[in-house]
Amino acid sequence: MSSVRDWEASNPIKEGRQGVFGKPVDRYEGPLKVTGAAPYAYEVEPPSPAAYGVMIGAEIACGRIVAADIAEAQAQPGVRLVWTHANAPAQAPKGTRKHPRSTSPSRPALEDNRVAYFGQPVAFVVADTLEQAVGASHLVRLSYAEEPQNSDFHASLAEAVDPPGEEDVEIGDFDAGLAASAVKLDETWTTPIQNHVQMEPCATTAWWDGETCVVHTSVQMVKPAQHGLAETLGIDRDAVRLLTRYIGGGFGGKGQTYDDLTLAALAARELRQPVKVAFTRRQMMHGTIHRPATVQRVRLGADRDGRLNAMSIVTWTHCHRDGQFTEHASNFARSLYAAPNRLTGHRLVKLDLPGAGPMRAPGEASGTLSLECAMDELAEQLGLDPIELRIRNEPEADPETGKPFSMRQLVRCMTEGAQQFGWDRRNPKPGQVRDGRWLVGLGMAAAIRGNFLLPAKCSFSVDVDGIVTVRQGMTDIGTGTYTVLAQIAAETLGVPLEKVRVEIGDSELPPAPGSGGQFGAATAGSAALDAGMNLRKALAELAVNDPASPLHGAAVEAVAFHDGLIAVENRSETLVDLVRRSAPQGLAAEGEIRPAADARNWSQHTYGAHFCEVGVDPVTGETRVRRMLGVFAAGRIVNAKTARSQLTGGMIWGVASAIHEGNAVDARYGSLINQDLAQYMVTVQADLGELDAVMLDEVDDKANPLGIKGVGELGNSGAGAAVANAIYNACGVRVRDYPITPDKLLPGLIRAGF
Amino acid sequence: MRPFTYERAASADEAVKAAAATPGARFIAGGTNLLDLMKLDIERPQHLIDVARLPLGAIEPAGGGLRIGGMATNSQVAADPQVRRRYPVLAQAILSGGSPQLRNKASVAGNLLQRTRCAYFYDTSKPCNKRAPGSGCGALEGLNRNAAILGQSHACIATHPSDMAVALVALEAEVETLTPSGEARRFPLAELHRLPGETPHVETHLIPGELITAVVLPPPPAGGQAYRKARDRASYAGGLASVAVAGARLALGMVAHKPWRATQVEQALAAGATPAEAIGEELKDAATAGRNDFKVTLTARLAMAALAQAEGDAA
Numbered sequence A: 001m002s003s004v005r006d007w008e009a010s011n012p013i014k015e016g017r018q019g020v021f022g023k024p025v026d027r028y029e030g031p032l033k034v035t036g037a038a039p040y041a042y043e044v045e046p047p048s049p050a051a052y053g054v055m056i057g058a059e060i061a062c063g064r065i066v067a068a069d070i071a072e073a074q075a076q077p078g079v080r081l082v083w084t085h086a087n088a089p090a091q092a093p094k095g096t097r098k099h100p101r102s103t104s105p106s107r108p109a110l111e112d113n114r115v116a117y118f119g120q121p122v123a124f125v126v127a128d129t130l131e132q133a134v135g136a137s138h139l140v141r142l143s144y145a146e147e148p149q150n151s152d153f154h155a156s157l158a159e160a161v162d163p164p165g166e167e168d169v170e171i172g173d174f175d176a177g178l179a180a181s182a183v184k185l186d187e188t189w190t191t192p193i194q195n196h197v198q199m200e201p202c203a204t205t206a207w208w209d210g211e212t213c214v215v216h217t218s219v220q221m222v223k224p225a226q227h228g229l230a231e232t233l234g235i236d237r238d239a240v241r242l243l244t245r246y247i248g249g250g251f252g253g254k255g256q257t258y259d260d261l262t263l264a265a266l267a268a269r270e271l272r273q274p275v276k277v278a279f280t281r282r283q284m285m286h287g288t289i290h291r292p293a294t295v296q297r298v299r300l301g302a303d304r305d306g307r308l309n310a311m312s313i314v315t316w317t318h319c320h321r322d323g324q325f326t327e328h329a330s331n332f333a334r335s336l337y338a339a340p341n342r343l344t345g346h347r348l349v350k351l352d353l354p355g356a357g358p359m360r361a362p363g364e365a366s367g368t369l370s371l372e373c374a375m376d377e378l379a380e381q382l383g384l385d386p387i388e389l390r391i392r393n394e395p396e397a398d399p400e401t402g403k404p405f406s407m408r409q410l411v412r413c414m415t416e417g418a419q420q421f422g423w424d425r426r427n428p429k430p431g432q433v434r435d436g437r438w439l440v441g442l443g444m445a446a447a448i449r450g451n452f453l454l455p456a457k458c459s460f461s462v463d464v465d466g467i468v469t470v471r472q473g474m475t476d477i478g479t480g481t482y483t484v485l486a487q488i489a490a491e492t493l494g495v496p497l498e499k500v501r502v503e504i505g506d507s508e509l510p511p512a513p514g515s516g517g518q519f520g521a522a523t524a525g526s527a528a529l530d531a532g533m534n535l536r537k538a539l540a541e542l543a544v545n546d547p548a549s550p551l552h553g554a555a556v557e558a559v560a561f562h563d564g565l566i567a568v569e570n571r572s573e574t575l576v577d578l579v580r581r582s583a584p585q586g587l588a589a590e591g592e593i594r595p596a597a598d599a600r601n602w603s604q605h606t607y608g609a610h611f612c613e614v615g616v617d618p619v620t621g622e623t624r625v626r627r628m629l630g631v632f633a634a635g636r637i638v639n640a641k642t643a644r645s646q647l648t649g650g651m652i653w654g655v656a657s658a659i660h661e662g663n664a665v666d667a668r669y670g671s672l673i674n675q676d677l678a679q680y681m682v683t684v685q686a687d688l689g690e691l692d693a694v695m696l697d698e699v700d701d702k703a704n705p706l707g708i709k710g711v712g713e714l715g716n717s718g719a720g721a722a723v724a725n726a727i728y729n730a731c732g733v734r735v736r737d738y739p740i741t742p743d744k745l746l747p748g749l750i751r752a753g754f
Numbered sequence B: 001m002r003p004f005t006y007e008r009a010a011s012a013d014e015a016v017k018a019a020a021a022t023p024g025a026r027f028i029a030g031g032t033n034l035l036d037l038m039k040l041d042i043e044r045p046q047h048l049i050d051v052a053r054l055p056l057g058a059i060e061p062a063g064g065g066l067r068i069g070g071m072a073t074n075s076q077v078a079a080d081p082q083v084r085r086r087y088p089v090l091a092q093a094i095l096s097g098g099s100p101q102l103r104n105k106a107s108v109a110g111n112l113l114q115r116t117r118c119a120y121f122y123d124t125s126k127p128c129n130k131r132a133p134g135s136g137c138g139a140l141e142g143l144n145r146n147a148a149i150l151g152q153s154h155a156c157i158a159t160h161p162s163d164m165a166v167a168l169v170a171l172e173a174e175v176e177t178l179t180p181s182g183e184a185r186r187f188p189l190a191e192l193h194r195l196p197g198e199t200p201h202v203e204t205h206l207i208p209g210e211l212i213t214a215v216v217l218p219p220p221p222a223g224g225q226a227y228r229k230a231r232d233r234a235s236y237a238g239g240l241a242s243v244a245v246a247g248a249r250l251a252l253g254m255v256a257h258k259p260w261r262a263t264q265v266e267q268a269l270a271a272g273a274t275p276a277e278a279i280g281e282e283l284k285d286a287a288t289a290g291r292n293d294f295k296v297t298l299t300a301r302l303a304m305a306a307l308a309q310a311e312g313d314a315a
């Protein structure tokens, strides 16, 4: 196994001779997406006309289906089939893993009469047209025997237990440390359920090509989706060809598959015809996972100089009764600030709500909403600037494990951000600054998010036209994967970007873990670099061994690649000439990346600092973000444009978490109240003024051979806290129950005399 | 969506005739509300009469005021120079609603007749007296943060979500209609909508099949105008409360089953009360449902701000 030391060596990416690495290259598929030319899974043209499937969601949260009357629906014109648990085709029982190395077990649809959450797909109609299917779906009559359910998180905190296999982490003696502290804080924050509300709902187009099930679906990870479907259908994994070429947002919600995939495949087999199935916007809310709500208790103890002596964050959260997902909102705090006495942990409540699961920056997105506000409150108690407080608690090594940081530029993010943003203009006394009808305030918060590398493979080939093709079972969920892989290929093989083709999103391509946990670009890109290096070597060997090549006889190590040429000193020829002459079938090479054996010897994260200026209308409690700046340190940046988009997108999500976004549970029904994009509030353009993200120069050689890190989730981390802190600075009101909507701000504003 | 038939009316007369002759018929204009509700199986018309292209879109002077055709789009009305100059409260109200795409499609008539945004009304698995009379009210003991505070009943606590209608009520607009028998009617807009009482599914005083042809504005009242809306985000969000001020007249939005003319405020102000006292008069009858208590305070504060803004506008 390799060592991170191996990654310190130079490579074409670090040399950057082609000049495309790091540049703000436009997303290749951007024009295709905005003009409608990119076929999303539901829009893929099948080989023959498709039938349309519509799912029907359960109207209870817990119980059984006792009767299903499908006769009237079946009798409707154009209806091809109506399924419930009573007549759905046989599938492998849930959790089956016939192939021992399947990355996902079976996920049968309509498995039995049990209803485990509101909105669970319990019936399915296929018709010749979508309208016929929807019309007939209203005529399916299901009778339920309801059973008692509990979906009230806040009323169930007393039932919370340690998540499976976890216990609190205590360093030093937290209680004693807190007791001995001169300045203390003990406050509780709450965050609501959030839905992913990707622009593109989960959807599948499926057909059978002989014994092979071909599915185009919208999913972040190719292999688990392919394996899970094969397990469900009880067929060979190779008998499922799964494609996911264009994806309209994932955010973690498409890290798994749903019944659209299973039902489309089953119905296509039954009808011997392609079938399309999509979730509706309303069905997405319950039928797919959500970020669970949290309650977070933060306790801080510091000396009068602002040095933390004790720090604790304990998170209560929930997941589905049959699940075990835990929103690890306390974990990020283990690496953020120095404090000798520390206590972090989680408590989990099982509820009869739909499945909780990962959402962009799982853990950090929720957790920073408490601790980063607590730091603001503590700074105020101490009469310290919030940045100064953080600097005083900057650890030299990971405060929990003692491991060295691979790279940590948090302080630089804060100080450079402060300067660029004009932090010195902040009046530490809240409620002092007016601009017309608005009270104006500034806030900041730190950002941290772990950085990861997973195993991946990739293949590269070059053809007689000099076109380099990257092939990888990777996905692009709107983040720019196509584009950054092309940049890596262009840089590695010294060809212009236009000479690179990228094929991803296909189960037949060399496997990569997909998009998630902000590991995508680093993981896929590192495998691509390896494949590219191997292809370079193959090309170099071809040239130096070919008497017809001007490079003949040169040392392989001396061969350079740039501008479509292969060269040794002043001898060169074009790649096209070489391949045409010496490898007319083209040339290919494989590559892979594995985490280094010693990678865990370092504490490795990405960092940032958010700065925000808000206006609060003291009459109504409405908040608008006037300015926001994020400064980030996240390794070498592959593409200045896509990275900035990821970071600003994350920041906007942070704004939403602070003041707009969240779903509420009607515990009588176990259902979420906001079921469309008019009711489920995400931040819109009009809520935001200036917004920018700046990336510091950084190379983290311990991360991967490219020295890059993830940016996809970092922007979410801390952004909401900066907004909340700015709200406090604007009006002097602390609301610790997110989102900070007008109704929550008003009582404080009135008390404050506004 | 259930199957339905469709026709495009050639004239207003034909439209009402067709509506009278066809059971289960409904007019459709921009479709931004009706189509959504049909897709969700909340509205189930058997026949649609498309009135969007009827020549009812003109905005023209009438009797010192302005006649706005029922099929004028929300965007057209908000952009009309007469409206902007003489009835700024109306332009402000319209522009605070929906999104540009919606306003481009939405008609004046359709906007008046849009249905509530109550979440329980939209979720067909929940009880709702408005959607399924007699099934109960899901919101009453539910998540009723945006429920009505004035004029509600135990059968329904929903609000009327229109912004435009609030300004029109403050401007004392009238509605012109064509009845199913072909007669033209004209009555105050404030009398168009009903309070929920025991029959929240009956929302207006229109006869079934009656077509709204125009809204008529009297000359603008003396004094300033202002529209203020509080909402959960800056755009594309229904209001938590809104206030329209036109001279000495004031109307409240999103607080009741209909746009609420605040006559008690007007009278108290005329009698010399301070704005705070006057608004207190109107809101002393306010009742809340548990999660919407803040709306009383919010409405009062918004009304004072709107009055001050209108005063500034007049100066």
Ligand SMILES: Cc1cc2nc3c(=O)[nH]c(=O)nc-3n(C[C@H](O)[C@H](O)[C@H](O)COP(=O)(O)OP(=O)(O)OC[C@H]3O[C@@H](n4cnc5c(N)ncnc54)[C@H](O)[C@@H]3O)c2cc1C
Pocket (backbone or CB within 6 Å): A678, B026, B027, B028, B029, B030, B031, B032, B033, B034, B035, B036, B051, B070, B074, B096, B097, B098, B099, B102, B105, B106, B107, B108, B109, B110, B111, B112, B113, B114, B161, B162, B163, B164, B210, B211, B212, B213, B236, B237, B238, B239
């Ligand atoms: C996401 C979203 C957000 C919105 N936000 C706001 C907001 O913030 N503020 C706001 O005010 N509105 C808002 N709206 C509502 C929007 O303004 C209405 O949907 C629109 O005004 C309806 O007009 P329409 O022409 O599309 O009506 P349609 O949908 O065509 O019809 C609505 C109703 O009016 C009837 N009708 C139409 N024309 C006539 C006629 N001439 N005579 C008699 N009956 C007729 C129809 O039969 C139907 O019952 C929002 C809508 C959406 C979808």
Ligand code: SF4
Pocket (backbone or CB within 6 Å): B116, B118, B119, B120, B121, B127, B128, B129, B130, B131, B136, B137, B138, B139, B140, B155, B156, B157, B158, B200
């Ligand atoms: S408030 Fe009215 S619309 Fe809402 S659930 Fe109750 S009856 Fe239905």
